[in-house]
Every structure is written in structure tokens, then in C-alpha cells.
Amino acid sequence: MLKLFQERKKDKLANLIKENQVTLYRMAYSYVHNEEAAKDIVQDTILQAYKKLDTLKEDNYMKTWLIRILINQSLDTLRRQKRKNEDTLEYQDNLSSTHDSSFYEYSDLYHAVNQLDDKIRTVIVLRYFEEMKFEEIAKITDTNINTVKSQVYKGLTLLKENMQEEEKWIHCTERNRTTIK
Amino acid sequence: MDPLHRAKQDYNQINIPNDLDQLVDQSIRQGKAFHHKATMNKGFKLAFTACCGLILFYFPNAYASVNRNETGSGIVRSWSLSSKENSLSVSANVPFILNDENDGFSDEINREIFEIIDNRIQLVKEAALESYTLAKAKAVPEEIEEAEHDLYIDYSIKYESENTVSFVITIEDAYLSVEHFNYYTTINIQDKKDLTLMDLIQEEQLELINQEIKNQIQQREKEDENNCFFHDESEFKSIDENQSFYINENKQLVIVFERCEIAPNYMGEVEFIMPFEIPIN
Numbered sequence: 001m002l003k004l005f006q007e008r009k010k011d012k013l014a015n016l017i018k019e020n021q022v023t024l025y026r027m028a029y030s031y032v033h034n035e036e037a038a039k040d041i042v043q044d045t046i047l048q049a050y051k052k053l054d055t056l057k058e059d060n061y062m063k064t065w066l067i068r069i070l071i072n073q074s075l076d077t078l079r080r081q082k083r084k085n086e087d088t089l090e091y092q093d094n095l096s097s098t099h100d101s102s103f104y105e106y107s108d109l110y111h112a113v114n115q116l117d118d119k120i121r122t123v124i125v126l127r128y129f130e131e132m133k134f135e136e137i138a139k140i141t142d143t144n145i146n147t148v149k150s151q152v153y154k155g156l157t158l159l160k161e162n163m164q165e166e167e168k169w170i171h172c173t174e175r176n177r178t179t180i181k
Numbered sequence: 182m183d184p185l186h187r188a189k190q191d192y193n194q195i196n197i198p199n200d201l202d203q204l205v206d207q208s209i210r211q212g213k214a215f216h217h218k219a220t221m222n223k224g225f226k227l228a229f230t231a232c233c234g235l236i237l238f239y240f241p242n243a244y245a246s247v248n249r250n251e252t253g254s255g256i257v258r259s260w261s262l263s264s265k266e267n268s269l270s271v272s273a274n275v276p277f278i279l280n281d282e283n284d285g286f287s288d289e290i291n292r293e294i295f296e297i298i299d300n301r302i303q304l305v306k307e308a309a310l311e312s313y314t315l316a317k318a319k320a321v322p323e324e325i326e327e328a329e330h331d332l333y334i335d336y337s338i339k340y341e342s343e344n345t346v347s348f349v350i351t352i353e354d355a356y357l358s359v360e361h362f363n364y365y366t367t368i369n370i371q372d373k374k375d376l377t378l379m380d381l382i383q384e385e386q387l388e389l390i391n392q393e394i395k396n397q398i399q400q401r402e403k404e405d406e407n408n409c410f411f412h413d414e415s416e417f418k419s420i421d422e423n424q425s426f427y428i429n430e431n432k433q434l435v436i437v438f439e440r441c442e443i444a445p446n447y448m449g450e451v452e453f454i455m456p457f458e459i460p461i462n
Contacts, residue, residue, distance in 0.1 A: 014209045021205045026195045035198055040446065042201070043208045047441040048415065050212030076413040077445075109184045110191035128185045129192040163184075 009053060016062055017046055023130060024070055030125055031074035032081070033114070041077055045070040064139040067126075071140065075118055112162040120155040127152050210308055211360055214301075255279075256370055257338055257346055268313035268325075269306055273298065273334035276348060278368070286373035290366070293375075294350065297364055298334055305332050305354050312356070331355040339435075340428040344371045347428040363450060365427045365437060378424045381434065381459055391419050394436060394453045398443075410444045410451075417443040432458045 017024070021042070028041035048069050056065055113124055119141075126132045126140065137148045198204075262273040275298060278287040309330040316328035333353040340347040347367040354360040367376045374380065382390065394417060401408040410417065417438075425437040434455040438444070444451050 010213050014213070017205060017209060021201060022197055025197060025201055026192065029195050030192065035196075039198060039201070039204055043204060044441060044446050046205065046208035046212050047446060050209075051439075051441060072413045072415075076411055076415075079412060080409050106191045106194075107184070107187045110188040113188055125192070129189050 009056075009059065010050070012059060013049060013053060013062060013066075016066060017049070020063065020066070024066075027067070027070055027125065027130070028074050030114070030121075030129070031078055031118075037077060037081075041070065041073045045073050048073065061139060064136055068140045068142070071122055078118065109159065109163060112159050115162065116155055116158060120151055120158065123148055123151045124155040124159075214304060214354075214360065214362065255338075255341055255346070257336075257341070257348055259336065266306075267310065268329045269309040269332065270329065271302060271332045271334070273332075274336065275334060276336040276350065290368065290375060294366075297350065298352070301334075301352050301354075301362070302332065305330050305356075308356070329356070340367075340430055340432065345369055345376075345428065349427060361440075361450075363425075363437070365425045367426070367428060377422055378420065378426050378434075378436075379422050381426075381428075387420065390434075390436065390455060393455060394420070397453050409448065415443060428459070429454065434459050 024042050024045060025038055028045075029035070029038040032038055032041065045066070049066055052069070056062060113121060116124060122141065123137055126137045127134075132140075134145045134148050134152075138145045141148065143151075256279050257276050258279055260273075260275045260277065262271065262275060264271045276294060277291045309328070312328040312330070313325070316325045331354075333355070334350070336348055336350045338346065338348045345367065347365070350364040350366070352362040352364075354362075367381075368374065369376055369380075398410045398417060402410060420436060425439070427435050427437065429435050434457075436453045436455065438451045438453075440446055440448075440450055442451075
């Protein structure tokens with residue numbers, strides 16, 4: 001019976017990973033800006049998830065739990081890259097550059113998001129790029145909703161300052177979403 | 182356009198590698214196998230209720246038609262087995278503990294070994310059948326050939342004395358790339374006991390070992406920038422009673438961590454030799 005339960009849980013995780021593999025890759029890439037490193041993160045995340053599967057008490061939180069593992073793996077990779085100080089120039093170039101294989105022109109705001117510190121960038125990516133609810137982000141980042149809201153607001157303020165743009169864009173953004181209250 | 186909406190479009194433009202699908206499938210298979218191994222390890226120390234019969238009794242009928250050559254000396258002997266079935270080839274050198282006194286102990290250990298191996302064979306068999314069926318449906322000869330799994334099972338004795346034997350069973354599943362699994366076992370022959378790490382060390386040595394591992398991690402990272410260990414929530418904190426270990430030929434305790442346990446996948450399985458001899462007997 002226990003074995004059957006475990007098998008179902010493993011299959012459920014497999015389905016969830018398959019459904020979200022693009023999200024997982026994009027999120028990983030948004031941290032490291034390198035295809036091979038992002039693929040390594042996705043791979044390590046999947047292995048970690050299976051290893052820790054027994055610690056997941058509620059299946060309903062499987063997705064937020066999985067993304068949390070991915071973020072931890074991504075941040076750990078970044079820390080290692082920084083610590084090794086390897087290819088520093090390449091790393092910084094990658095952060096401010098576009099993709100390795102396309103000539104797509106990225107907006108200034110997208111670049112500005114990439115310049116935010118890891119914690120703030122995480123909530124901005126989850127909120128505006130992955131369109132997650134504050135509640136979900138709070139679960140993923142292991143904080144409370146109010147902290148997430150203030151981090152998002154701080155991020156938007158920083159982006160505004162970085163962009164040195166008109167005030168209207170930030171109001172426009174949040175008015176459309178009517179989320180930060 | 183809302184600037185963040187435009188930035189989201191940029192985010193969605195991130196190129197998705199062509200091999201992502203394959204990478205994810207492979208990682209899921211690997212992950213399932215890891216989870217399976219962890220579950221088996223937890224159960225490894227559980228006592229079995231009944232005394233078991235002959236070693237071959239434990240082998241499934243599907244593998245009964247294989248070559249059986251008993252080899253080896255000392256208390257650990259092995260059966261050499263090979264089989265080929267559709268897209269799965271198995272080549273195995275399966276260890277077993279010699280049963281001179283016809284006691285339940287060696288039967289118990291042998292049954293555990295065979296359960297581990299048989300479970301692995303069944304898992305790979307399912308995966309092989311799945312990849313073979315998929316490839317066959319596509320009817321591309323190259324893909325059918327690539328869908329074949331080769332399973333290699335072997336063991337090596339790390340330490341052997343009159344009273345103690347420490348060995349590792351290695352299972353390799355070669356399919357696209359090679360997946361590698363190691364199972365470590367240390368047995369006290371005299372006491373007829375499958376030893377855990379806590380049987381070998383004193384409670385007060387635990388912190389000493391933890392500190393030694395932390396020092397070695399630090400040193401390895403310092404010595405070579407390619408040596409990386411986790412420094413997030415998966416960072417090494419402490420060994421536990423289910424810790425994998427073996428005893429090496431110098432009677433030193435070697436602590437083993439599985440792939441991805443305390444270091445990224447590319448670091449593979451990591452070992453830490455404790456710089457002291459342990460009183461094995």
C-alpha cells in the first residue's frame with residue numbers, strides 16, 4: 001500500500017515536472033543566463049526533488065515546493081560562480097547581454113530586472129513573468145504575503161529608478177493588476 | 182504597452198533548447214531511481230521474518246535460464262549471470278555471503294542483496310520496454326538500437342578480514358548515458374551483524390567526523406575551483422545512522438555521499454576518508 005502510494009507520488013511529480021519544464025528552464029536561465037548552466041540547474045532540481053520527495057507532506061504544494069528547489073539550486077549556482085570568480089567578465093557580460101543564439105532585442109526594463117539583487121529579482125520574475133499569486137510566492141520564498149508585497153514594491157521602485165522613466169509606468173502596471181494594497 | 186508586459190514578452194523569448202525534453206525525461210528516470218534507492222536503503226537494515234532457502238530461490242524465474250558460475254574466495258562469493266531480453270541486456274556478477282553454518286543470517290543478507298538487484302532489474306526492464314516500444318512505433322532502426330539498455334552489475338571488496346567484510350555493489354544502467362548506483366555493505370561475520378555506521382563509532386566521534394568532512398569540503402574547494410559543494414539548505418550538516426560508508430584496505434572509515442546529496446550532480450558520488458584507523462574487531 002505504502003509502495004503504491006509512493007509510486008503515485010513519484011508519477012505525480014513526473015507529470016508536474018513535464019508540464020512545467022519550460023517554466024523551470026526559463027526561471028533557471030533568468031538567473032544564470034547560460035544554456036548549459038540552466039540545463040544543469042533543471043537536472044539537479046529534478047534529482048533533488050525526487051530525493052526529498054518523502055519530506056513533502058502535502059501534494060497540493062508540490063509545484064511551489066518544486067520551484068523553491070529550483071530557486072535554491074539557481075542561487076547556489078550563482079553563489080558558486082561568484083565565489084569561483086571564474087570568467088568574471090563573461091558572467092557579467094551574460095547578465096547584461098541578450099541570448100546566446102538569437103538577435104532578439106531586449107527591452108531596457110528586462111535588462112533592469114536582471115540587474116536587481118537575487119531576492120528582489122526572484123519575486124519580480126515570479127510575480128510578473130510567471131504571473132503567480134502573492135500567496136504562492138510567499139510559499140515558494142518561505143516568507144509571508146506582506147513581505148512579498150513589500151519586496152515587489154521595492155523591486156518596482158528600484159526598476160523605476162534604474163529606468164529613470166516617467167512615473168506613469170509603475171502606476172500603469174499596478175493599476176492594471178490592482179494587487180499591491 | 183505596459184513596460185512589465187513587454188519585459189514578460191522578453192522573458193518568454195528565452196530560447197528553449199531542443200534537447201530539454203530528453204534531458205527532463207532522463208532526469209526523471211534518474212530521480213525515480215534515486216528515490217527508489219533511498220527507500221531500499223532505509224529498508225536495508227530491517228530484519229526479515231523468515232529464514233530463507235537457497236540463493237537461487239530469490240532470483241525471479243525470468244532469470245533462471247542464465248549461466249551460473251560460482252566464483253570468488255572467502256566469505257563473499259559471486260554468481261555470474263547474463264541475459265538478453267528484447268531491449269535489455271543484463272550482465273551481472275552478483276555477490277552472496279557463503280552459508281557454511283546454515284544459519285539465517287547469510288540468507289537474510291543474500292535476500293537483501295538480491296532484492297536490491299532484482300528491483301533495479303525490474304525498474305530498468307520497465308524503462309527499456311517503454312523506450313523500445315516508443316522507438317518501434319516510430320519505426321526508425323537507429324532509434325530502436327539506441328533504445329537498448331545495458332545493465333552491468335558487479336561488486337568489489339573494499340576490506341576483508343577474518344571477522345569483517347566491507348563491499349560495494351555497483352549497478353550501471355547504460356542507456357544514452359550511464360547511470361551509476363552503489364550500495365555499500367559492511368558485515369561483522371563473527372557477530373552475524375550487518376553493521377551500521379553507529380555500530381562502528383562512538384557517539385562522541387560523530388562530531389569529530391562531521392568536522393573532518395567540513396574541513397575536507399573546505400580544503401577541496403580551495404584546492405580546485407571545479408570542486409563545488411552545496412552551500413544552501415542541502416549543505417552538509419551531519420552524518421546520520423543511515424549514512425553510506427565502507428572500510429578501506431587501511432582500515433579507515435570512508436564516508437560516502439550519493440550524487441546530488443551534498444554536491445551538484447557533476448561532482449558524482451563524493452567520498453571522505455577519515456584520517457584514523459577504526460577498531461573494527
